[in-house]
Amino acid sequence: MDNILEARELRKTYGENEAVKGVSFEIKTGEIFSLLGPNGAGKTTTISMLSGLIAPTGGDAVIAGHSIVSDSLRVRERIGVVPQEIALYDDLTARENLTFWGQMYGLGGARLSARIAAVLEQIGLSDRANERVKTYSGGMKRRVNIGVGLLHEPQLLFMDEPTVGIDPQSRRAILDTVKALNALGMAVLYTTHYMEEAAELSNRVGIIDHGRMIALGTQRELAQQIGGRETLSLHISDDQNSSALADVVRALPGVDQASAMDHTVSVIVASAAEALAPVVGAASAHGFRIKGVEVAEPDLESVFLHLTGRALRD
Amino acid sequence: MSKSLLIAWKDLTLAFRDIGGLLLMLLAPFALTIGIGLVTGRFSGDANTGLSDIPVVIVNQDEGTIGETIVAIFTSSDLAALLDPTTLADAGAARAAIDADEAAAAVIVPAGFSEAVFTAAEAAPQIEVVLNPERPVSAGVVQAIVEDVLSRVEVGRVGGQVAIEQLLQTGRITPDQAGAIGQAFGEQQASTAGGTITVRRVDVSGRAAEAFDVLTVIAPGFALMFLMFTVTNAGRTIVQERLAGTLPRLLVAPIGAGQVLGGKLVGIFLIGVAQVAILIVANGLLFSVNWGDPLAVALLVLASAAGAAGWGALLAALAQSPAQIGGLGSALMLIFGILGGSFGNVLTLPAWLMPAAWITPNYWGIQGFAALGTGAGLAEIAPHLGALLAMAVALFGVAIVTFRRRGLV
Ligand SMILES: Nc1ncnc2c1ncn2[C@@H]1O[C@H](COP(=O)(O)OP(=O)(O)OP(=O)(O)O)[C@@H](O)[C@H]1O
Ligand SMILES: [Mg+2]
Numbered sequence: 100m101d102n103i104l105e106a107r108e109l110r111k112t113y114g115e116n117e118a119v120k121g122v123s124f125e126i127k128t129g130e131i132f133s134l135l136g137p138n139g140a141g142k143t144t145t146i147s148m149l150s151g152l153i154a155p156t157g158g159d160a161v162i163a164g165h166s167i168v169s170d171s172l173r174v175r176e177r178i179g180v181v182p183q184e185i186a187l188y189d190d191l192t193a194r195e196n197l198t199f200w201g202q203m204y205g206l207g208g209a210r211l212s213a214r215i216a217a218v219l220e221q222i223g224l225s226d227r228a229n230e231r232v233k234t235y236s237g238g239m240k241r242r243v244n245i246g247v248g249l250l251h252e253p254q255l256l257f258m259d260e261p262t263v264g265i266d267p268q269s270r271r272a273i274l275d276t277v278k279a280l281n282a283l284g285m286a287v288l289y290t291t292h293y294m295e296e297a298a299e300l301s302n303r304v305g306i307i308d309h310g311r312m313i314a315l316g317t318q319r320e321l322a323q324q325i326g327g328r329e330t331l332s333l334h335i336s337d338d339q340n341s342s343a344l345a346d347v348v349r350a351l352p353g354v355d356q357a358s359a360m361d362h363t364v365s366v367i368v369a370s371a372a373e374a375l376a377p378v379v380g381a382a383s384a385h386g387f388r389i390k391g392v393e394v395a396e397p398d399l400e401s402v403f404l405h406l407t408g409r410a411l412r413d
Numbered sequence: 414m415s416k417s418l419l420i421a422w423k424d425l426t427l428a429f430r431d432i433g434g435l436l437l438m439l440l441a442p443f444a445l446t447i448g449i450g451l452v453t454g455r456f457s458g459d460a461n462t463g464l465s466d467i468p469v470v471i472v473n474q475d476e477g478t479i480g481e482t483i484v485a486i487f488t489s490s491d492l493a494a495l496l497d498p499t500t501l502a503d504a505g506a507a508r509a510a511i512d513a514d515e516a517a518a519a520v521i522v523p524a525g526f527s528e529a530v531f532t533a534a535e536a537a538p539q540i541e542v543v544l545n546p547e548r549p550v551s552a553g554v555v556q557a558i559v560e561d562v563l564s565r566v567e568v569g570r571v572g573g574q575v576a577i578e579q580l581l582q583t584g585r586i587t588p589d590q591a592g593a594i595g596q597a598f599g600e601q602q603a604s605t606a607g608g609t610i611t612v613r614r615v616d617v618s619g620r621a622a623e624a625f626d627v628l629t630v631i632a633p634g635f636a637l638m639f640l641m642f643t644v645t646n647a648g649r650t651i652v653q654e655r656l657a658g659t660l661p662r663l664l665v666a667p668i669g670a671g672q673v674l675g676g677k678l679v680g681i682f683l684i685g686v687a688q689v690a691i692l693i694v695a696n697g698l699l700f701s702v703n704w705g706d707p708l709a710v711a712l713l714v715l716a717s718a719a720g721a722a723g724w725g726a727l728l729a730a731l732a733q734s735p736a737q738i739g740g741l742g743s744a745l746m747l748i749f750g751i752l753g754g755s756f757g758n759v760l761t762l763p764a765w766l767m768p769a770a771w772i773t774p775n776y777w778g779i780q781g782f783a784a785l786g787t788g789a790g791l792a793e794i795a796p797h798l799g800a801l802l803a804m805a806v807a808l809f810g811v812a813i814v815t816f817r818r819r820g821l822v
Contacts, residue, residue, distance in 0.1 A: 150665040176667040186658030188423070190430040202419050203666040247662075 108158035136307035179253035238269025420676025442635035477527020517551035629786025644725030645742025685718030705785035720774035720801035723808025
């Protein structure tokens with residue numbers, strides 16, 4: 100079969116709030132698919148439906164040939180889940196955690212021992228496996244959190260923002276682990292609001308916002324969506340208001356979108372060469388001091404900006 | 414092993430790694446037991462031996478059956494572990510032995526006692542039980558044994574007299590014969606009494622309370638009180654796991670939601686069993702508490718833990734947050750402790766409050782342990798076991814329905 104996952108019109112409403120508003124996508128066998136979206140976009144809700152934790156209000160998904168609605172148990176046997184928040188028993192050691200969770204996935208005996216050894220190797224914790232998880236750093240806990248999802252060698256692994264709130268080194272290790280797993284043939288559904296992660300990892304990306312899939316495809320396909328536009332990044336000094344500058348710039352002719360993050364304003368323009376002078380001129384006229392300007396090829400961030408008028412992280 | 418049991422076992426492991434929890438589960442009830450034991454004098458006088466080898470002096474000046482029966486009972490192999498009897502000929506020497514603190518009690522059966530009893534003599538001599546005030550518990554046991562023998566003799570005597578009077582009135586026997594028949598009748602009663610006698614009081618009120626080891630009430634009392642802490646704390650882990658993400662993680666593993674809930678609920682029960690079993694065994698070993706029939710004791714431990722675990726499950730099902738369970742759990746621990754008699758106080762409750770005691774595992778557990786500690790068998794604590802199991806079934810049932818209705822598991 101070509102697709103390990105096919106989601107059709109998945110919907111989830113919480114009372115009045117429609118958290119996921121009919122999301123459809125597929126994940127090909129063996130690929131890394133990223134669900135990229137800002138906070139509250141519906142990433143976790145989507146993964147929760149796909150993993151059988153919550154029932155969809157509407158729609159369905161077929162994973163490895165089984166419906167999440169009518170055959171949840173079969174689905175759950177075939178997927179690995181790495182939750183967004185670390186979900187481990189702090190007073191158990193890493194090895195005990197892996198043993199317990201392995202048993203929950205039906206492993207036992209020699210196979211369980213072998214899988215635990217392999218996973219500990221994979222997450223680089225073989226030498227500290229017998230220490231209680233509560234003594235671990237945040238990054239180490241994240242690695243165990245991931246390891247739990249790998250024990251039963253799932254065909255499809257769900258990873259919900261696995262790099263949130265950790266140091267750059269652990270983040271690097273996790274991204275490398277994802278790539279290594281994928282190289283072994285595991286398909287991965289990876290959610291993030293870091294476009295760099297989606298860019299580095301993914302074969303294909305779905306951009307989700309306010310519960311809707313607003314763009315879907317390979318990175319090249321997505322970049323084409325913004326039709327040859329370019330991105331200007333304006334860096335201003337710390338004491339100046341970047342969102343005020345974004346408002347100024349957005350009004351200029353030839354400017355598609357502008358959004359502020361920290362002390363940088365990203366501006367999507369039809370042509371960098373033509374827009375550069377008017378943009379910098381307008382900024383100076385309004386009293387902004389530009390410290391530097393970069394011209395960039397369109398990336399996922401600019402796609403999001405182009406489609407929503409907002410930055411991924413606000 | 415089933416996944417439910419693995420979940421329960423995991424919870425048991427975690428409970429025994431939680432130092433703070435262990436202090437309340439094991440140390441606190443133990444410390445309170447020792448404290449109350451000291452206050453009641455359990456550890457002075459009789460302290461080192463507990464209730465075994467109670468030194469007792471018997472002086473039998475009676476030539477009849479009752480005196481013989483009493484000697485036979487006090488020297489019987491059934492009571493060999495409990496009593497350390499010495500027979501003396503002289504009442505004065507017996508009293509001196511008590512004064513010298515060489516014995517816990519002296520039993521003096523006066524001359525002509527049997528005959529006076531069986532012939533219903535007017536001024537019957539009295540059996541004298543001299544109690545050593547330094548050893549109230551042991552002395553109480555001796556007194557209880559004597560009273561038990563006498564009460565059986567009395568029943569037989571009254572029954573016999575009615576029959577003899579009827580025979581007399583209907584002219585079937587002569588007054589001369591009446592005395593001899595009465596004596597034969599009474600002797601028979603006295604000797605059957607010897608065969609069935611047991612030393613026990615299931616009632617903890619009044620003087621009889623001294624006749625059994627106070628620790629058979631106090632130790633289970635505190636064990637069961639802190640059992641309420643344990644089960645609510647274990648129930649709290651359901652809410653905690655939901656927040657910590659491990660419960661959702663279990664629910665996306667290939668396990669039925671019912672199995673997950675089942676595992677958590679069995680976990681509450683297992684932790685409760687472990688706590689009570691440890692406390693019962695530890696009290697038994699350290700303070701020589703004789704808990705009674707081991708099978709019945711084991712069943713009572715299981716039933717108490719089940720009843721209490723039901724409460725823990727219900728709280729977990731109703732609560733909105735771990736903090737709320739913590740608060741409610743502490744309140745329940747104290748309220749049930751007072752209502753259920755964990756402070757050795759159940760009979761001081763006003764009558765209208767007694768039904769409230771019945772909803773506590775404490776009440777049934779404590780009553781059951783006290784009964785077993787004074788020699789009751791499995792059959793006699795069947796009502797206690799039944800009440801605790803009914804409590805468990807009802808509470809677990811309500812808890813499961815509530816969990817399901819709230820969509821929590
Ligand atoms: N249990 C719930 N009850 C009510 N509303 C919910 C519930 N879970 C999520 N929501 C709402 O659904 C929307 C999507 O939330 P979701 O957690 O799926 O977003 P997300 O993309 O994972 O965000 P984040 O990056 O912050 O993790 C949000 O508006 C959120 O408030
Ligand atoms: Mg999320």
